[in-house]
Amino acid sequence: MATRRFVLPPVAWFLLPWAVVYAAFFVFPFVFSFALAFLDYNPLNVAGTRFVGTENFARLFGDAAFHGALRNTVLFVVGTVPLTTAAALALAGLMRGSIPLKGAFKAALFLPSILSVVVISLLFKLFYAPGGALNEALARFGLAGHGWLTDPSTALPAIMVMDVWAAVGYYAIVLDAARTSIPDALYEAAELEGAGAWATFRHVTFPLLKPAIAFVLVINTIRSFQVFVEVLVMTQGGPLGSTNTLVLYLYDTAFRRLDYGYASVVAYAVFLLSGLFSIVAMRRFRSETAVEGARPL
Amino acid sequence: MMRVMRMVLLVALVAVMAYPLAWMIAISLKTADGPSLRYYGEVWQAGPFDRYFINSFVVAAIVLVGNIVC
Numbered sequence: 001m002a003t004r005r006f007v008l009p010p011v012a013w014f015l016l017p018w019a020v021v022y023a024a025f026f027v028f029p030f031v032f033s034f035a036l037a038f039l040d041y042n043p044l045n046v047a048g049t050r051f052v053g054t055e056n057f058a059r060l061f062g063d064a065a066f067h068g069a070l071r072n073t074v075l076f077v078v079g080t081v082p083l084t085t086a087a088a089l090a091l092a093g094l095m096r097g098s099i100p101l102k103g104a105f106k107a108a109l110f111l112p113s114i115l116s117v118v119v120i121s122l123l124f125k126l127f128y129a130p131g132g133a134l135n136e137a138l139a140r141f142g143l144a145g146h147g148w149l150t151d152p153s154t155a156l157p158a159i160m161v162m163d164v165w166a167a168v169g170y171y172a173i174v175l176d177a178a179r180t181s182i183p184d185a186l187y188e189a190a191e192l193e194g195a196g197a198w199a200t201f202r203h204v205t206f207p208l209l210k211p212a213i214a215f216v217l218v219i220n221t222i223r224s225f226q227v228f229v230e231v232l233v234m235t236q237g238g239p240l241g242s243t244n245t246l247v248l249y250l251y252d253t254a255f256r257r258l259d260y261g262y263a264s265v266v267a268y269a270v271f272l273l274s275g276l277f278s279i280v281a282m283r284r285f286r287s288e289t290a291v292e293g294a295r296p297l
Numbered sequence: 298m299m300r301v302m303r304m305v306l307l308v309a310l311v312a313v314m315a316y317p318l319a320w321m322i323a324i325s326l327k328t329a330d331g332p333s334l335r336y337y338g339e340v341w342q343a344g345p346f347d348r349y350f351i352n353s354f355v356v357a358a359i360v361l362v363g364n365i366v367c
Contacts, residue, residue, distance in 0.1 A: 094303050108311045111318060123321050133320045169314065
């Protein structure tokens with residue numbers, strides 16, 4: 001029997017570098033952390049690794065710190081994502097048509113996006129500080145200052161305000177770009193029909209922007225579920241755990257307490273939650289028309 | 298009229314957006330003896346800042362090329 005040599009089709013060679021990197025840095029960690037979820041694993045004491053079955057999963061349900069982090073993260077997502085999207089839509093609407101200085105407005109709105117999140121977080125840490133610019137400005141109006149990041153009831157909202165400030169410009173630019181693809185004829189028709197500003201937005205702009213809005217919602221939801229650098233720089237989860245978030249808790253569990261098994265369970269919880277929220281957002285804003293949707297950048 | 302209102306709104310919103318950034322620039326110029334660009338020179342002596350610059354640049358360049366080519 002003649003031996004037939006197996007030959008890779010040429011296209012496979014071009015895909016190979018990507019496939020290797022994908023397998024090494026995505027598929028492997030994904031599977032490995034799933035295995036870790038069933039183990040008691042400490043990287044400094046690998047010999048002491050034990051199989052604990054579903055114990056790590058059971059811990060999740062009785063863990064008050066995890067519940068606090070979950071509550072804070074959901075509050076963060078529910079508080080910032082709709083607000084950012086609505087504000088970005090309003091800004092994109094304000095920039096419609098030809099207005100003077102449009103380029104300058106866009107540049108100003110985009111500015112926070114070119115700053116590192118660490119820089120933004122440090123900036124706002126100073127901004128919210130007891131002697132910071134915010135309290136100074138309030139004092140000028142005769143209002144009492146406040147320890148924005150040291151009061152458990154205002155720390156998380158303060159970080160949420162910062163996030164909206166930092167994110168809104170980027171999404172406004174995305175929505176503005178998507179809006180330019182709406183044919184002018186539709187706006188002219190709306191005008192001829194006597195539609196006001198609100199009716200035009202409600203029946204022309206909004207339905208045709210749905211795919212772009214879905215994109216903005218999904219990207220921002222995923223990003224917000226992973227909020228981490230902001231809290232690490234500004235509060236380390238404090239005061240009294242009031243700004244602890246899921247990814248910060250995951251980081252603490254894995255890299256400070258070296259409890260890799262339990263951290264893997266937390267990681268999977270974050271993954272499932274942000275996936276679930278993204279699907280809901282996508283379903284809700286699925287396009288009703290055949291207009292091509294916005295594509296990921 | 299609508300256009301003027303939109304402009305006023307936009308200018309107000311951009312002012313809110315720009316305020317923390319303007320404040321950042323303001324405190325970078327504030328020294329014990331009046332406004333000065335001193336800190337912009339001192340930052341290069343504070344640590345191996347040029348090294349950090351090169352590191353970030355190398356990472357950004359490789360990621361940029363990798364993302365576009367691959």
